[in-house]
Amino acid sequence: MVAATTINPEGELYPFMLLNYDVEVALDLLTRMLKNDIQLLTVALIDSLGNYTYLPVQAIDGTPLSDPIKKLQHEWEEILYCH
Template sequence: MITLHIQSIDQQGQQRNFHCKVNRLEEALNALSAIALSDNHLLEAYIVENGHCTYLPLQAFDGEDLGKAVLELQAQWEKILAPGTPPAKSPSNLTPHERILIWVEQYETVLMGYDRDIARLETLMVQAHEQLKEGSSKDSLLRHYHTLATQQHRLRANAQARQHKYIKKLASLKLNCLE
């Protein structure tokens, strides 16, 4: 049994604390997505299972059905790990060019994720500013969103710098192959 703990601000600007028991992680994720879709603003969410506490990233909850995505991901992993599945090309067998190309592509995916998170946080800041009554809860929520957005911008800049480093290496490898 999983216990889901939620701290949020309701439509009237009041801070609310709530916890409930759920049977599966997907139920907890869908509950948080439903709250995010409503006019409530999540401040904190975590689950406790078998005495272990896991804080959940609030920016992941945008009203979409996460339970379905988790089940799809689980099915993909089960397929990959199933007996008889041909192994992927071993990283040790990749050429330097192939390895760097994979890293560049992975960083592109990471950058898109940061862009999505930043856009969502900016939307949440506008919504909180427009919809919540003035007061300490509103100010606290706006500061929280601003801190998260600043952190995401910093992480994005670091990832972009690393991607750029690999793009330069890739260009250098191509030049060396032409010589």
């Protein structure tokens, strides 16, 4: 689950959660918001115990993240399953 707070061009705050998305899909949705002049104020991953891990909003810069994340996942799965 991903939680975020955004601000639109009119200065209105929007806190929300992306509940039923893979992390990489949720981060790509946030990336698309940047292209519509939405500013990210906070972004956090929420684990199954409700713990928040805040991400640096600078890391979400308009570049899609799903392909690099999937590549990293494939690499660590390969390492885990081969050793």
